[in-house]
Amino acid sequence: MLDEADDIHPLFQGAPSTTEFRKLRKRIIRNVRMAIEEYGMVERDTRWLICLSGGKDSYTLLAALHELKWRGHLPVDMLACNLDQGQPGFPSTVLPDFLDRMQIPHRIEFQDTYSIVTDKVPANRTYCALCSRLRRGHLYRIAREEGCSAIVLGHHRDDILETFFMNLFHGGRLATMPPKLLNEEGDLLVCRPLAHVAEADCARFAAAMNYPIIPCDLCGSQDGLQRQQVKAILDEWERNAPGRRRVMFRALTNARPSHLLDPRLFDFAGLASKPKDTNDVDCREFSALPSSWSDPSEPAVPGPASPAGDPAAARAIRGARHTT
Numbered sequence: 001m002l003d004e005a006d007d008i009h010p011l012f013q014g015a016p017s018t019t020e021f022r023k024l025r026k027r028i029i030r031n032v033r034m035a036i037e038e039y040g041m042v043e044r045d046t047r048w049l050i051c052l053s054g055g056k057d058s059y060t061l062l063a064a065l066h067e068l069k070w071r072g073h074l075p076v077d078m079l080a081c082n083l084d085q086g087q088p089g090f091p092s093t094v095l096p097d098f099l100d101r102m103q104i105p106h107r108i109e110f111q112d113t114y115s116i117v118t119d120k121v122p123a124n125r126t127y128c129a130l131c132s133r134l135r136r137g138h139l140y141r142i143a144r145e146e147g148c149s150a151i152v153l154g155h156h157r158d159d160i161l162e163t164f165f166m167n168l169f170h171g172g173r174l175a176t177m178p179p180k181l182l183n184e185e186g187d188l189l190v191c192r193p194l195a196h197v198a199e200a201d202c203a204r205f206a207a208a209m210n211y212p213i214i215p216c217d218l219c220g221s222q223d224g225l226q227r228q229q230v231k232a233i234l235d236e237w238e239r240n241a242p243g244r245r246r247v248m249f250r251a252l253t254n255a256r257p258s259h260l261l262d263p264r265l266f267d268f269a270g271l272a273s274k275p276k277d278t279n280d281v282d283c284r285e286f287s288a289l290p291s292s293w294s295d296p297s298e299p300a301v302p303g304p305a306s307p308a309g310d311p312a313a314a315r316a317i318r319g320a321r322h323t324t
């Protein structure tokens with residue numbers, strides 16, 4: 001068992017020996033393993049292309065996957081890959097040096113998508129949409145050339161939540177980045193094993209490990225105001241109600257098509273009532289219901305204080321019962 005093992009993958013050598021860091025590492029590994037199993041990401045004896053940007057999330061992804069493989073929980077071959085997109089000032093030796101030092105098989109590819117993006121996108125617009133499309137195309141090509149069946153990305157729980165709200169607020173749809181996706185051509189999977197990992201955990205982990213982080217703003221563009229606004233809203237909700245992000249993420253894993261409004265997901269037209277056979281009704285079953293019973297399909301509505309603690313409410317309820 002991972003939690004009982006004292007030894008760790010060489011990638012973690014030099015890691016802090018504090019209890020806090022051990023807990024953090026174990027939590028990340030446990031969450032990654034859970035996502036891999038829950039969403040059936042592994043096809044035995046295949047090859048994964050682990051995509052690294054050099055940011056905190058991609059280092060966390062790399063470390064977690066290598067530790068799981070090292071412990072025998074991940075029966076896939078892995079190739080780390082970085083696409084140098086030609087952004088000005090990109091430190092092109094940082095990742096290859098790190099990967100060489102850690103003896104991690106890798107491929108570094110240079111493709112100047114930065115020039116294409118700056119040429120095509122008007123000055124007042126962000127580059128991200130075109131930049132990501134070009135990057136994804138190259139990653140698919142590299143995966144095919146390397147005999148990989150999946151590209152593996154470092155998007156975490158908060159990326160997934162933010163994308164959900166961006167789609168909700170600006171796109172008019174309930175959708176986000178799924179943990180596992182098949183590309184349009186049907187020959188490659190896109191997997192996100194950090195789906196259950198909080199961004200704050202990635203940040204703490206990468207900082208504690210002292211990984212050589214490559215800044216994410218070298219392109220001079222960002223994902224636009226929309227993502228920043230959504231981030232600020234979620235941060236404020238989390239400040240006012242700690243744990244809110246976790247609860248909202250859990251809701252994404254617990255959708256009820258029959259309680260939404262999309263007729264493509266649920267056959268509302270096919271719903272029809274049937275006359276109830278009154279001979280089957282046993283009125284005694286209603287008298288056995290507790291007085292606090294409510295229809296579980298309806299959302300909870302805040303009610304008055306408990307009658308036990310509020311004599312006026314108790315009198316009102318007794319009166320109401322007498323009239324029915």
Ligand code: SF4
Pocket residue numbers: 127128129131132216219220221222223
């Ligand atoms: S932030 Fe820069 S590198 Fe990242 S997707 Fe946007 S344009 Fe591309």
